Amino acid sequence: METVVPLGQLLVTSGLVAQAALDEVLALDQTDGRRVTELLAEKGFVRPHVLAQFLSHQLACPWGSLQRVEIAPEAVEKLPGDVARRHHMVPVHLRTSRGSTALYVAMDDPTDDVALSEATTAAKMPVKPMVALASEIKEQLAELYPPLPSPAPPPVLPLGAFPPPPTAER
Secondary structure (H helix, E strand, O other): OOOOOOOHHHHHOOOOOHHHHHHHHHHHHHHHHOOOHHHHOOOOOOHHHHHHHHHHHHHHEOOOOOOOOOOHHHHHHHOOOHHHHHHEEEEEEEEOOEEEEEEEEEEEOOHHHHHHHHHHHOOOOOOEEEEEEEEHHHHHHHHHHOOOOOOOOOOOOOOOOOOOOOOOOO
8 A cells, every 4th residue: 555645744855845844834734724835835935836846746747837727617617616615726627538537626735635535526527636836726716716795684773673574475
């Protein structure tokens, strides 16, 4: 059975990030809720482009700029917005090979097997990761899956006022 090395440890082993920097970001990750890759870049421990290129090379995973790629509407239709937002992934395109169609998604952490598994279930087809910058993913998610409008709040009635009774239909 193949052992999966956590992304942070892979970065430390390669010399791209110091163990102390990873420890600091992992501590923040517990309270902050943002992804490790995003925190590493924000803290200046690694440049986003360097991180994306490293992941692409180490994991033999395609890397691309979401600003330069055309996102296929049929790919977006396959992945529900809640799954895309929760796992920070953008559906990019569908590819058919040998009679099987797969959904390619851009992620800042293509080692996230839980996210890929949930996306596979939601899309009802195999999902393949691509590497992209966290900032570009965030921008695309906001554009592809805009937040739903909030329902209008109920009217505020003056103190002591009661709403009108419902009208009886005959």
